[in-house]
Amino acid sequence: MDWQKNLLIAAIIAVLFMLVIRWNDFQESLPAANAPVSSAQQTDFNASSDAATAGDIPSLPGTTQAVPVANSTSTNVIKVVTDSLVIEIDPQGGDIVHVALPRHYDALNTPDVPFVLLDNRDHHTYVAQSGLIGANGTDSAAGRPLFTSAQTEYRLADGENQLNVDLVFQQGQTTITKRFVFTRNEYLVNVDYLIDNRSDSVWSGNLYGQIKRDSQSFHKVSALEMNPFLGAAITTNDENYKKLTFKDLNESEFRTVKQGGWVAMVQHYFVSAWVPDANQENNYHLRRIGNQDIYLLGFTGPRVEVAAGSTGSLSTSFYAGPKDTERLAEISRYLDLTVDYGWLWWIAKPLFWLLKFIHSFVNNWGLAIIGLTLVVKAVFFHLSATSYRSMARMRKLAPKLADLKERYGDDRQKMSQEMMKLYKTEKVNPLGGCLPILVQMPVFLALYWTLMESVELRHSPFFLWITDLSVKDPYFVLPLIMGLTMWLQMKLNPTPPDPMQARIMQLMPVVFTFLFLWFPAGLVLYWVTNNTLGILQQWYITRQIEKADTTA
Template sequence: MDVQRVILIAALALVSYLMVLQWNEDYGPAQHQPQQQATTVSAYSNSGDSQSIAELPQASDASASADIPVTDNSAVAEAESGSLIHIRTDVLDLLVDPRGGDIIQAALPQHDAVLNSDQPFVLLEQNSNRTYVAQSGLIGQDGPDAAKGGRPLYTSQQTEYVMDGDSLNVDLVLTTDSGVQVTKRFSFAKGEYKVGVEFIVNNGSADAFDAVLFGQIKRDGTPDPSQQTSMGMQSYLGAVFSTAENNYQKVDFGDMDEERFKTSSPDGWVAMVQHYFLSAWIPAPGAEYTYQTRKLNGNYIAGFLSPDFSVAPGQTQTVSATFYAGPKDVDQLEQIAPNLNLTIDYGWLWWIASPLYMLLKWIHSVVGNWGLSIIGITILVKAALFHLNAKAFKSMAKMRKFGPEMTRLKELYGDDRQKMSQEMMKLYQKEKINPLGGCLPILVQMPVFIALYWVLMESVELRHAPFFGYIQDLSQMDPYFILPILMGVTMFIQQSLNPTPPDPMQAKMMKMLPILFTFFFLWFPAGLVLYWLVNNILSIAQQWVINKQIEAGAAKD
């Protein structure tokens, strides 16, 4: 009979497993695939949106209506953009629109769109799939971007630029009717995702040239393409500002729907953040800038305005900013601007998560595998909390040891809860049992576990990082659910080492927890499940040893 029961349970488990696999294939969370290639076009061509120029700010910017400069849209619609300018470095693949000199596509060759894909991840794009671009220019009294003819058409010596060496400069040149030459220069360095953007104004006219530099990021409300899992906590998607008053202030799309954000600050930066990647404008330090958001034509816009500057006749002046488009790489972000590394958002537990990330990175430098690094950091965290866990496990072991006695007291005193509580307190005092001893240490270490969860969630290094065997991407779910099932099994074993709750209903609920957690973890990223699995195994080992010690002490007595 027992053999038949085991066979039936095993058969049922196998069928259930196969059904879950098939369900996941048919209805499970969709894996992000490279979107169908769409042609990148200028926003100002005949086939583009001529109304896009209305999304430029005005230098005065006194009210919401002032966000839309007076422009002759019909003239813009008739004006053709020149050929898009293609710029390639070792880490960036950009398309620049000569009409306005905006970056309308940014692909990242070092990061695949999906695992083992020959297509790079596209961060910025302007096509039928998504609008997400970086705009910059000169507005104000004489700024060419504020002219009635619309965005200026720059010229470039080439339409193809490839970095051959450690640096690359790309110049876009515009000469106005009054004799002012504006050179928009993009500067690149090998291995860096930041782009220097300079406006070199050579005033060959008879009058002073007055203008304002602006930089802004325009994005529609489409979902985050780098959010590769739909389960668990989601990374932030939206704008972030860093100012002297608030070094990290989120303004999400919902906030922009309700009202526009506007503030002034010396220095600072503005960014558009998503899972693993971001884009950011960092104006040159040493000036007071206006930071603002707008929603126009269905697009969300976050940007900055510089103070007004003036170039005397016959003089040359340069205004500049830095643009970043790439992964949340803490090393590069720390070097570019103060607080830019905060876009790697660990939440309110950042003060715990930051050192955990540094520890994880150091372990990887030794072992060379991110899966082993997760195991290593789990072991180190467990070791650091060893004594705290030991107190909890000892308390639970004593509760387990005297479980029969507690059951006897419950049966003896029945419904007389007061008398039963008195007898239980006498037992606790006699045997030196702390009924809360198993809870308090666990509560103390919960912030560590949550912080480590966010470290694993926010680390771009884990994106497409292989472990061993069939697990080729720790940021994705286990395709065969092996890790979640093992996690559930270890949770069941760990639970069997704990004392059984005296309340029958509570005991039944505790028995259901491993099943519920297993189902919940099926679609979690494999790296996170690996962390929980290793943590459970270490807890089982520690608790088993402590239980044996308590039982051995009781046998001697």
């Protein structure tokens, strides 16, 4: 039956394609964040930085892009320490130039070294800029303001829930205070500009915020490891979640106008985002600066006027932290979509909710994955049972199919006719074992992205040698067990009469084992558990059919 063989081969190819989808973007391993930079590289970067600074400041809609002079970075940064953030602020412009996350350490074996999200090193640029432009703006072609602060280091004291850090700039008779508001157990920082206008004229300006970053990725990938998305994201009136790669921004800038909204830089497990006032209309700009490896993702708010002799304010918020779906959804609409589950998000979201629910009882993410597998297996129990019964009946027909092959092996058309007649007589659907498995594949793929995107699994241990469920098994034990369970399942299935099909089925455990060597241990744990439960269910159903045939 050529159609059956071709359909099976096509199904297997489709499954393999779905497993390796999005694996087409690989890159060479980049130097570590603290790797030394050669003098030639440093010269090139300095030239790039100077040129990039010349186009930092956004322009007001309908005006020409401002070109400020290059400014030197102040060495006297202001350090802020809370329970969730370690931040450095540059007095020149009041930019956030360093963000470390003490609750998320850099590596599993360095719990005392926090993960660094934003940084402004000699060979890497990733900062959060904000300022004022317009008629009385502090940021212009002449440069950026140099703020003063009462202290060079601030700490959130025990028992306090909020910390205010004030940077002050005197603009003639107007005092401008840039206030950063930090909150306990929070990654969201409020940035307020307080305008005290003691002049005899109206003060006018627009608030802007932007993320300035190069395209470097410090996430090392091998040739068979998924390369997570690194790039810009924004919500628009047409798309709730729009991703733009650095390549997209190389080709053309992106601009849009939206009430509220947000703009973000997305990477594996973490995100940074500017979230302006939800009640105001904002102009968003995402672009590359010249021909340099520097990109700006930001917004410009509406003009705010402060009357002579009065006070006013302009406010926005900046998030720098993990992809916590619940918190991101609270901060701004659709910001939680930066936890990118792909096109199967409608399956992945319920799976993640269920995973967290189970974890609340077992307090171990590995056990939660096993529990989730039991639930998924229970949901598909009857569908799987149908598949296993079909396979068991096919196994019974194996001798008769072999006889037909021996009798009509040279006449493919006659053999196909006789096989169809045999299936009809025995009331067996040859596709009954394949289709239920294919129906379950979207759930597997959705779970794949759920586990890949869940920062909760980062550095989360299971038992024994599995100390991090978000990365591959260091000793490849789980993938080998997975391959063994696939081989056992194959042995419980009937051997296809076609030699080509038989060879493909024999290779499947080997191919999948090889692919799963680089999969996260959490995902392989799910697959091992699923296979083991499948073997038990298939063995039980096969015994039932054999027992019924014996008593008949």
